[in-house]
Amino acid sequence: MTKNLNAxxxxxxxxxxxxxxxxxxxxGDYHVHVINQIGIFIILVTSLNLILGYTGQLSFAxxxxxxxxxxxxSILMMxxxxxxxxxxxxxxxxxxxxxxxxxxxxLRFTTHFFAIVTLAFGEIIRLIIYNMxxxxxxxxxxxxxxxxPNVFGLDFSQRSHFxxxxxxxxxxxxxxxxxxxxxxxxKAMIAVRENETFAQFIGINTWKVKMISxxxxxxxxxxxxxxxxxxxxxxxxxxxxxxxxxTLLLMVIIGGVGTIxxxxxGAAFLITLPELLRDVNEWRLVIFGALxxxxxxxxxxxLLGLFKSIQEKVKSSKxxxxxxxxxxxxxxxKSVGS
Amino acid sequence: MLNIQDLxxxxxxxxxxxxxxMEVKEGEIVTLIGANGAGKTTxxxxxxxxxxxxxxxxxxxxxxxxxxxxxxxxxxxxxHIPEGRRVFPEMTVKxxxxxxxxxxxxxxxxxxxxxxxFELFPRLKERISQRAGTLSGGEQQMLAIGRAIMLxxxxxxxxxxxxxxxxxxxxxxxxxIKRLNEEEGATILLVEQNANLALKLSHRAYIxxxxxxxxxxxxxxxANDDRVQKIYLGYE
Numbered sequence: 001m002t003k004n005l006n007a008x009x010x011x012x013x014x015x016x017x018x019x020x021x022x023x024x025x026x027x028g029d030y031h032v033h034v035i036n037q038i039g040i041f042i043i044l045v046t047s048l049n050l051i052l053g054y055t056g057q058l059s060f061a062x063x064x065x066x067x068x069x070x071x072x073x074s075i076l077m078m079x080x081x082x083x084x085x086x087x088x089x090x091x092x093x094x095x096x097x098x099x100x101x102x103x104x105x106x107l108r109f110t111t112h113f114f115a116i117v118t119l120a121f122g123e124i125i126r127l128i129i130y131n132m133x134x135x136x137x138x139x140x141x142x143x144x145x146x147x148x149p150n151v152f153g154l155d156f157s158q159r160s161h162f163x164x165x166x167x168x169x170x171x172x173x174x175x176x177x178x179x180x181x182x183x184x185x186x187k188a189m190i191a192v193r194e195n196e197t198f199a200q201f202i203g204i205n206t207w208k209v210k211m212i213s214x215x216x217x218x219x220x221x222x223x224x225x226x227x228x229x230x231x232x233x234x235x236x237x238x239x240x241x242x243x244x245x246x247t248l249l250l251m252v253i254i255g256g257v258g259t260i261x262x263x264x265x266g267a268a269f270l271i272t273l274p275e276l277l278r279d280v281n282e283w284r285l286v287i288f289g290a291l292x293x294x295x296x297x298x299x300x301x302x303l304l305g306l307f308k309s310i311q312e313k314v315k316s317s318k319x320x321x322x323x324x325x326x327x328x329x330x331x332x333x334k335s336v337g338s
Numbered sequence: 339m340l341n342i343q344d345l346x347x348x349x350x351x352x353x354x355x356x357x358x359x360m361e362v363k364e365g366e367i368v369t370l371i372g373a374n375g376a377g378k379t380t381x382x383x384x385x386x387x388x389x390x391x392x393x394x395x396x397x398x399x400x401x402x403x404x405x406x407x408x409x410x411x412x413x414x415x416x417x418h419i420p421e422g423r424r425v426f427p428e429m430t431v432k433x434x435x436x437x438x439x440x441x442x443x444x445x446x447x448x449x450x451x452x453x454x455x456f457e458l459f460p461r462l463k464e465r466i467s468q469r470a471g472t473l474s475g476g477e478q479q480m481l482a483i484g485r486a487i488m489l490x491x492x493x494x495x496x497x498x499x500x501x502x503x504x505x506x507x508x509x510x511x512x513x514x515i516k517r518l519n520e521e522e523g524a525t526i527l528l529v530e531q532n533a534n535l536a537l538k539l540s541h542r543a544y545i546x547x548x549x550x551x552x553x554x555x556x557x558x559x560x561a562n563d564d565r566v567q568k569i570y571l572g573y574e
Contacts, residue, residue, distance in 0.1 A: 184440070191437055194426040200388055201420050202485070203412025203441040 020167060024160035032159050038271045039166035040228050043173045045251045045263035047220030050177050052249075053258035054186070055213040056193030058111075060245045061102050061118035064125030065218045067240035069095045069225025071129060071136055074145045074235060084148040084230070091226040092219045098125070099218020100211070107210050110196070122245055130237040141236025145229050162231055169227055173220055178260050180216065189213050193258070243285075250288055254295050256302030265303045339364045339525055340385070340493055345394035345404075347377070347384050354380050356549040357394065362493065367519050367526045369536040369557065371570055372546035378529040379421060381546070382495045385527075386418040387411045398493070412441050417491030421498040421529075423478040427471025431462055431481060434470050438485030448488070455484040458514065476507030483514060493525045494518065500532045508532075512539055533570035537561040545570070 024032050048062045073091035076082040082090065106117040129136045136142065147156040154161040180186045188209045191199040199206050229235050247270060255266020274284055299306045340362040347355035355377045362368045372378050383389040385396055387408035396404040403411050425434050435455060439448050456463035459480045465473060470481055479499060486494060496515065500508045512535060518524040530536035537543055537557045545553040545566065553560065560566050567573040 187433075187437060188440060190429070191426060191440070194428055195424065197388065198420065198424045198426070200408045201386065201412075201418050201424070202437055203409045203489070205407065205409045 024163045029159055032163055034271065034275055036159060036163055036166050036231060038268050039163075039170045040224055040231065041248075041251065041267040041271060042170045042264050043166075043227065044221055044224035045248055045255070045267045046170075046173050046177050047217045047224065048248055049252050049258070049263045050180065050189075050220070051213050051217040052252055053262065054177075054181050054193060055189040055210060056196075057107075057210060057214070058115040058249075059106075059118045059214070059217075060115060060242070060249070061099075061106070061121045061125075062217070062221050062248060063240050063242070063245040064122040065095045065099055065102075065221040066225040066228070067125055067129060067235075067237075068098050069222030070229035070235045070240075071142070071225075072222070073226035074142050074229045075135065077146055077230075078142070084146075088223070088226045092222045095222025095225065096215050096219035099221070100215045102218075103211050103214040107207060107214060119242070119245070123242060126237050126240050129240070137236070139237060141234060141238075142229075143234055145233045145235065147233065148230055156230075166227060166231065169223065173223065174260060174264070176220075185209060185212055190258075247288070250292055254291060254302055256304030259302070259304050262302050262304045269303065339399055340527065341397040342385075343395045343397075345381075345384065345396065346392045347380055347389060348392045349380075353392075354549055355384070355391075358546075358549070358551055360544055360551065360554070362525060362527050364525055365519070365523055366542060367515070367528060367540040369528045369530055369540035369543045370546055371530060371533045371536055371543060374531075375548070376546040377549045378546055379497055382418060382420075382497050382527070382529055385411075385495060386416055388418075409441065412489065412491075415489075415492035416495065417486040417489055417493070418495045419482050419486050419497060419499065421501055423475060423482050423501075423503075425470040425473075425478050425481050425485070427469065429470055430467050431470055431473070432466050434481055435462075435484055435488055438488035441489060451488050451490070455487055458487070458517075459484055476503050476510070479503055479507070479511055480514075483511070487518070491524070493527065496526065496528045496530075498529060498531060500530065500535060508535065515539060533566070537571075 023035060027035070044062065044066055048059065051057050051059050051062075069091040072094040073087040076087040076090055077084060102118065102121045106114055106121065109117050130139055132138065133140070147162070148165065150156065154164065156162045156165065181190065188199065188204045188206075189212075191202065191204055192206050192209055196206055199209075251266035251270050252263055253266070254269060255264065256262025270288070273287070274281070277284065277287065280287075295302060301308070342358060342360045345355055345358045346353060358377075358381065360368075360370075370378050370381065380389060384391050384404070387403065387406055387410070391404050394404070395402055398411075398414055398416060401414065403414065403416075406414075426437060429437065432452075435452060436448070439451065442448060456466075461477060462480055462484055465477065470478065473481060483499070494515075499511050499515070503511070515526060515528065516539060519526055526540075528536055528540060537560060540557045542555065543557045543560045544551050545560070553563070553566065561571070
């Protein structure tokens, strides 16, 4: 039984891998571009999910950390001729470092207060970028950011080729977060999310756990930022506004907070939607707002939760036997509880 | 073993604990009885470092711990079972127990400890992969105790283990506390509103009234004290 299931799972993974690999060959440039944007946001939203979904801390600073990654990588490569891979790595280090600094201050606060402080930092980072034209180009931004050098005959100035960098980046990020939450520290993060005071009773150094989570998440945001810069070849402070922060948050919430697939679904959904709604673009924010309210009211576990509950309903209607077991538990529970 | 001297604790400007001195010796069950708002929970939280004290000292086996962060205090061997049968509702029974052993790094010992707990609480074993939030109140309290046992602390701080639990299950939990003390030599500081139960279970007792200790002595003596009988045991 389990062997069958494993074989099924493996073939499913193989199928997904093949589909993902051939996407740029089958689809046109426009569709590949949309998918690439989704991929970059999957990295960014997955990083946000580590601190928001798994550690339970609502951060608005991620758009700023994303910007730091984007600017560091561009400036290093253009002004200092640092090779692409090293710029990518250093942009992660820079974001992690600023994440650490922001965390040192912001994580002294909890809940809404933490959110407000991070919101302030997100804006401060954007304003600094805006007001340092010598380094960052100020409001004009940075143009002609070089593409990564060609390898294996892939020309990364083409969207369908850059796709593979984003694919590898997104898969690596998702796998890293999945691995992370399986570790001892990852479990402590979940404990902090569930109940911070109780986590202290158990002997978890909650502050340290939150710092680790925030810094790692900042590094991943920087990673996303670097890829974003080299892919779009142009960045400006207007790409990193508070509104973008809110969109990121929506992606996590609508996809499914604290799940591996939630951010993937959320990013895909919220990037595809405006593309489909091009004609009514001025209504975008209204639609997003309505979606947020509806999600929180009717599917608090996001799209992923919705799919899961549909799946369970289909399953239980097929095999009613499996329900007897839990039904009994419920009755017993009532008699014990009363 | 646990020695508290002139301890004062404030919430903002309100002094909640007003100079308490008390002692828990090794192998004892000591109970702390008091009405709502007397400061019982605050005292326990201060011992485990969740709440900071404003003056006075707490010593545990010779180490001053009143300025230590809570995770260090857990390492020294103080296990706190907070009130309201705290568990992680979204985690399974097994995951909750594993979280209890968070400060332990040896996974082999952990396996042994898990078996030990399932022996003490067979009902938890039946529910091993169930989400803790779906357990009954009594089962959650057992899980909370099991979680504390995972660390094998030297002192257990129990905060109102009987609160909101069916009478039959209370008896079971009381039995468990006694067993921990008698069979495993654990020292126990028990905070209870159910004075009847607490005085039966413990060797010595302190009575806490609005932040001060008003009476102390062997539990049997206190159980026969007129005033205690009237106020805390409800005798006419």
